[in-house]
Each structure stands twice: as C-alpha cells, then as structure tokens.
Amino acid sequence: MTIKTIGFVAHDEKKSELVGWVEKNQAKLEQLSILSTGTTGGLIQEKCPQLSIQRLKSGPLGGDQQLGAAICEDRLDAMVFFIDPLSxxxxxxxxxxxxxxxxxxxxxxxxxxxxxxxxxNLL
Known part of the structure; x- marks a missing residue:
C-alpha cells in the first residue's frame, strides 16, 4: 500500500495529543498531502508551519463529511482520527x-x- 494523502481529525480532548504526534513525525509527514478538519488542521499548522495542510470545515460543521467524501472519491489513502471515548x-x-x-x-x-x-510505519 502506498500512502500519498493522509487525513487528520481529533476530538477536542485529543487535539493536543494529535498535534504532538504530528510534531514528532513531521519529517515523514512532509512527503504527504494532508487533509484535515478545520480546527485540528489550524492547530497543526501553528506548530508545524512547514506542512502543507488543506483545511476543511470544522468536524461538526461538515469537515467529517468532507473527509468521508474524499474517501469515497479515492482521494484519501489513510486517516488518523484521535477519538475521545469518554466524552x-x-x-x-x-x-x-x-x-x-x-x-x-x-x-x-x-x-x-x-x-x-x-x-x-507503512511509509
């Protein structure tokens, strides 16, 4: 499997965890196209301005559905979605x-x- 485009989304209580993971792995992520829901993508861009991120709408305003459309249209090869199971x-x-x-x-x-x-590690 070749990953060219990756999607990022995280629930509010998991956003900082995802941003930290992206910071730690930004050298590998620089070679990918990135789609992200709006708020999560904005936080990632603040910490990792060298990454090229296409920001979609905020999750509750349709960003989750935009990522879903990218999957259906074969424009998304993988997704990282840090889910908060307690909220x-x-x-x-x-x-x-x-x-x-x-x-x-x-x-x-x-x-x-x-x-x-x-x-x-698939990269």
Whole structure:
C-alpha cells in the first residue's frame, strides 16, 4: 500500500495529543498531502508551519463529511482520527459515518498513538 494523502481529525480532548504526534513525525509527514478538519488542521499548522495542510470545515460543521467524501472519491489513502471515548459528541452520527466509510472503502485509520505509529510505519 502506498500512502500519498493522509487525513487528520481529533476530538477536542485529543487535539493536543494529535498535534504532538504530528510534531514528532513531521519529517515523514512532509512527503504527504494532508487533509484535515478545520480546527485540528489550524492547530497543526501553528506548530508545524512547514506542512502543507488543506483545511476543511470544522468536524461538526461538515469537515467529517468532507473527509468521508474524499474517501469515497479515492482521494484519501489513510486517516488518523484521535477519538475521545469518554466524552459525548453531538455530531456522533457524522463520526460513525466517517468510520463506516473508512471501513467500507478499506482505508486504514488510526485512532490512538499506538495505531498512528503503526500506520506511519507503512511509509
């Protein structure tokens, strides 16, 4: 599997964890095209301005669905989605739809640090 485009999204309580992971791995990530939901992408850009990130809408405002569309259109090869399992999310159905599409279209996705590291080893 060749990963050319990766998507990033994180729930509020996991955003700093994802940003830290991206900072630690930015040398590998520089060679990829990056799609990210708006808020998460903005936080990543602040810490890693050398990364080229296409920011979509915020997750609850349609960003999760935009990532889902990228999966359906074969424009997303992998996804890192740090999910907060301990907090309720008003847009939970969007999250489930995004994960369902990743599974349906056989797009690898990481939901925590360990799986994100494993995904990055595919590069």
């Amino acid at each position: 309720p999310h008003p847009h939970d159905v969007d999250v489930k739809a995004l994960l369902r599409l990743a599974i349906l279209y056989n797009v690898p996705f990481a939901c925590n640090l360990a799986s994100a590291d494993a995904l990055l």
